[in-house]
Each structure stands twice: as structure tokens, then as C-alpha cells.
Amino acid sequence: MKDGVLLERDGRFELRFERPLDHPVDVVWRAITEPSGLAAWFPFDIEGPRETGAPLRFVFRHGEGDPFDGQMVEFTPQSVMELEWEGPETLRLELVADGAGCVLTLINRFDDVGKAARDAAGWHACLTALGASLDGVESPDGVWAAVHPRYVEAFGPEASAIGPPPPA
Template identity: 40%
Template sequence: MNPTGSYLEIDGRPALRFVREYQHPAERVFVLLTDPDELAHWFPARLEAPTWSAGATVTFSFEADGDGGTGTVLAHEPPHRVAFSWDGEELWFTLESLRDGRSRLTFTHLMDEREAASRNAAGWDVCLEALTAAIDGTPGTAPDGRSPDWEELYEGYVAAGVPSGAAIPG
């Protein structure tokens, strides 16, 4: 696997950006970004949001140890944008409708810790591959922790000069 994310800074804050194009309309992709049962196929934690209204609480949990913390819905504009915070960081998903029923997803992760960029980028690459599989009709379960693919991606990001050095769980 090759790294697909890019490191940047937004208003002085470290960030990662990923862009993917899908052969499916934005409406279909949006469901996979907001429905808890669909998110379970690709997102790294179980996500529950009683409502997607801006300001609503989002709860994250992990199978292995339960508590994943909480966040807040920052934006919900179906089918083009959804964003929420998680442990003080921000996840922004923007969808564009393209010709022929296709769509483009731009995912931006605003981080607190610059040194976490390579670690997080590798994790998001693995998760976004799982999202692609789910969109294409072959959903599995969300990636869980380190894997050979994650290791390869992490080394690729480090070699490309993306900031690294944060602790790697597992």
C-alpha cells in the first residue's frame, strides 16, 4: 500500500488531508459517514450520535476497552458535509458530486499533536481502504490496531518526511 494522505497546517494547526473518488453518488457515501451501522465497517471506533445537529454530543467506544471519549457535531449538511470533534481534534468530511453519479470525498483531520501525523495518517489510510470496500459493497469490520498494511504505510509516511515520533499503541 502507498500513503495517500498529505500533511499540512491549517491556521497553525497540524492536519492531514485525504482525497478519494468513488463511483457512487454523494448521497450513498454520506450514509457511510453518518450511519453508526455503516461506520462500523470502516471507522476506528463505534460512533453514536443521537442526532447530527450541530452541538450534539458524539460518543465513541472501542470493543476492546470500551470508552473512546466524546465529541461534538460541528457540521451536518447532507449530503455534502459532516464534521465532529473527537478528544479535542476535528474530523471534517466534505463530499462533492461529480459527473456520471460519482463523488469526491475530502477528509481533513485537524490534530493537536504534530508528531502524531505519520501514525494517524497510516491509520486513516487503512480505514479509508475499508470505507472504499464498504462503498463498493464488500464491507468488512473496521480495522483494529497495527497490521502489516499499517506498518508499511507508517514507514512510507515517515520516509516522506511527515512528522512522526508519537507513541504507537500495541
């Protein structure tokens, strides 16, 4: 699986991942937008209507943190879902058909570069879980711990200043 990249644009930072998936757009769209699909890979439940401009509530499934509010910046069925929450931070998911499958692009924009390696490892683990769920197999354990050192090395110490230690 290809690693994500860290970019700087207009004074903000951006993590970008592209994942080719052997599933059609409609199947992947359900997995990235519907509660039952999100439960397999996304770190929180998203409460609220799936429409541009809608208020949203993000709730951790296992009580890891307090719920927080955000909004749906863009929702174009079968194509784009962009979420925003405090920070400000945005997460944009784009789907493009590619033969019998599709390509998913995940773009996470934020202000504090210190969390880039931590969050890149997190999104990498999430996308691994998404792929496994779509393929009907178990997601491997320990993905975050396995990939975090690569992101620390690739992005450097400034991009690794914030974050918990790898899980035991």
C-alpha cells in the same frame, strides 16, 4: 490510492485525503454517517444525534480504549460532517458529486505533529476499508503496516514521534 498530505495552518496540523469514489453522494453519505456504514470503516461507534452542535460519545467497538466525548461541529446532509473531540481534534468529511460518483475529502486537524504519520496511516487504512465496503469486497489486511513507513518517510521524524509500532 493517493496518500494523504500533512499541512500546517494557523499553528495547527492537518492531514488531508481526497478519495474519488465510484458511488453517488447519497450512498457514500450513508456509509460515513449511519452506524451500519461506519461499522465497516470508522474506528469507533458514534453515539448521538446527527445534527450541528449535538453532543457525541465515541465508543471503541473492541474495547481498545475508554469512550470519550465530543460534539458535532457541522452536519449538512449529503455534504459535510465535522466532528470534534478532546485534543482539541477535528475530523471533517466533505462530499462533492463528481459525475456518477463523488469525491470524499477527509481533513483531520490536531495540535501535536508527533502523531501525524501514525494517524495518516490509520486514516489511509480506514479509507481503504470504506472503499472496499462500498465496492462490496473484503478490505485487505495489513494496510496500516504497509503504508506507515511511507508516511514516516514523507513527513519526517518530528511527525513520527508518537505512535505504536506497526501491527504484527
